[in-house]
Amino acid sequence: MWIDVAIKVGLAMVMMLIVINIAGIHSWVERKQSAVIQDRWGANRAGFTFRAPLLRWLNPVMRPIIYLGLLQPLADLMKLVAKENWSPVGGMKWLHASAPFFYLLFAFVGFSAIPFGDTLHVAGRDISLQVAHLNVGFVFIFAMAGLGVYGIVLSGVSSNNNYAFLGAVRAASQMISYEVTLGATVIGIVMVYGSLDLQEIVRGQGALLWGWLPKWGVFVQPLGCILFFTAALAETKRIPFDLPEGESEIIGYFTEYSGTKFGMFMLADFVETVMVAALTTTLFFGGWQFPYLHASGFVFPWGAQVAVGHYGVVAIQVISFLIKVVLFCWLLMTIRWTLPRFRYDQLMDLGWKRMLPVSLANIAVTGLVILLIEAL
């Protein structure tokens, strides 16, 4: 029994390590990637040199790190932590302090349902590489994403600031609007793979279409994939859907936050970005599946076979999942630095009048096609 607990704790720690690291490096990626896209250098100054004779040999080692701006997140963190722990006059102090915790907590909890590998057989045990094996999988994730609204609403309400409150209202309405589309697009995936369990959905994506094309979600639900990705982008509340924040002109829900509490909101945004990348990977891009990789090794459609040991297969699966997630993080970042912000009426228009009807039509067409395939 204790071993089971230890295994679960270990899995949770691995997932946490993955998420925290990818989300943490995002603040660096955001700076550097935007710089490279916009023909700039980006952060390349933050750093220090050692004066002590014993440590001077470290300076040449530090130089490329400083040059790449890798110490900039450290400087950010020092700045955020060193700031005054302030709460607004007339606000609800307790709620104001707890709102970022709620937001960050619900952003993290969703990851427990994401599988990052197939079953690992070790020492006579079968360990499913997933923190919590939930048969309601992505419903749980959406529920947690929905609960994340509480953190935002609380931050707006408790700030005693009308602009923050309006930002929170915008955030709530935006997330509710797009969650409908988000749910509706995933129904297509559920119909194709016949399960709500994310692990089962990923296993289902290991099959081959016409003997050569991996049966990934993107190939069986191309429209659903675009709709899901767009709606999920809206859920992250980053540009082009950053109306809740709009830090440059319209003021957002964390106006009254500074220091570490603000840092938590920022981290939660990055965690949500990773969440969107992980969910898109899991639902539409085969999760931990690697094309033509089976439990015994590679079986290519032209008949060639390469045997890979069990641990090798699991390692390839986990790395394949990570690479896909990182690629999607990159894509999300590129989109964030490409598109301008929507107007609010355009946002609502896109969500309710365009994406929702199309996603509903997608469900109908998917059902029809599945019926036809079964009938033939």
Next chain:
Amino acid sequence: MENVARKPGTVTPAGAPKRGPLSFWERIYVVEAARGVWITTVHFCRNMWRHTLHLVGLAKDKQAAVTVQYPEELRYVPPRSRTRHRIVRREDGSPRCVGCMMCETICPARCIYIVAEEDPDPNIEKRPKRFDIDLGMCVFCGFCVEACPEDAIRMDTQMVDLAAYSRNGMILTLDQLLAGEPAAPREATNALGERVHG
């Protein structure tokens, strides 16, 4: 131009190019968004590739970033631009200034303050005892250079990064003005800071 048939209710701001109604593919936005992402991706990949080449010392003539890394790199200053003043010396090393107050008189910003004294050389009437220029007030009009009958004050040091921690720190004294040297022309670059060849 002829009147383009426009949908009722659409208003073109004055001077804006006339655009017809959006096509279907433009209105569904996905294609246009993908085109935008493609442009940024091309920029990203090109610049990343060039940065990588620069790291190993290749393709230095192709720029990966248009930014000028300021303290290490300086932007090109055209040779005739009016920059920080200096006072020219005679061959014997004494300042050429004869304390005639022409520059102080013409200065529209009244940033020059001269105290003259008798010159030991009997052929020269006066020399400056004090010659202060308050750069915090100077408007860099160059009138002092034009007015000087002795060609004693020039603005060719190419020093543009003038900063001090206090207002008093912005005041240049005679010694500082005499220490100025005409700068060697910097490598020619265009407005973006890119080096101009040939």
